[in-house]
Amino acid sequence: MSAPLLKIREELAAQIRAHGVETYPYECCGAILGRDGDGSREVIALLALANRRDDSPRNRFEVTPGDVQLAEKTAREKNIELIGWYHSHPDAPARPSEFDREHAWPWYSYIIVSVQSGQPRDMNSWRLRDDRSAYDSEAIESSAHSASI
Ligand SMILES: [Zn+2]
Numbered sequence: 001m002s003a004p005l006l007k008i009r010e011e012l013a014a015q016i017r018a019h020g021v022e023t024y025p026y027e028c029c030g031a032i033l034g035r036d037g038d039g040s041r042e043v044i045a046l047l048a049l050a051n052r053r054d055d056s057p058r059n060r061f062e063v064t065p066g067d068v069q070l071a072e073k074t075a076r077e078k079n080i081e082l083i084g085w086y087h088s089h090p091d092a093p094a095r096p097s098e099f100d101r102e103h104a105w106p107w108y109s110y111i112i113v114s115v116q117s118g119q120p121r122d123m124n125s126w127r128l129r130d131d132r133s134a135y136d137s138e139a140i141e142s143s144a145h146s147a148s149i
Helices: 010-023 065-077 098-103
Strands: 005-009 029-036 040-049 081-090 109-116 119-128 135-143
Touching (some): 010 040, 010 081, 010 119, 010 135, 040 065, 040 081, 065 081, 109 135
Parallel strands (some): 005 040, 005 135, 081 109
Antiparallel strands (some): 029 040, 029 081, 109 119
């Protein structure tokens, strides 16, 4: 299998960054809706979700069964698929934490944006291995226009 690729329009990437800035110093999170193609995926729409963990919303991103239902329903209505999840890391690098690995599911794309002192920095995407042992990096291809697949 070739290295996975996630295509996203600049406008949608900017939306993820803006969401992370808005909720700083807490994490933002949302669903990524789009199309899963041969070796690459395309982000078509985003669905912002509330981070419901109130014990430690600063570094604990968790998706509830209700979030999954809502995201799948929204995707169906748009004739696309739920392909992943995004969240922010306030004052932390854009790579998955141990908590993230324990709470993630294989197959999905996980976009993480680092927000340092309220400013968006790196944005990376990850996929959890099927055996859940580790994440693999997924390249993000950002473009001004939507590519059709
Ligand atoms: Zn995280």
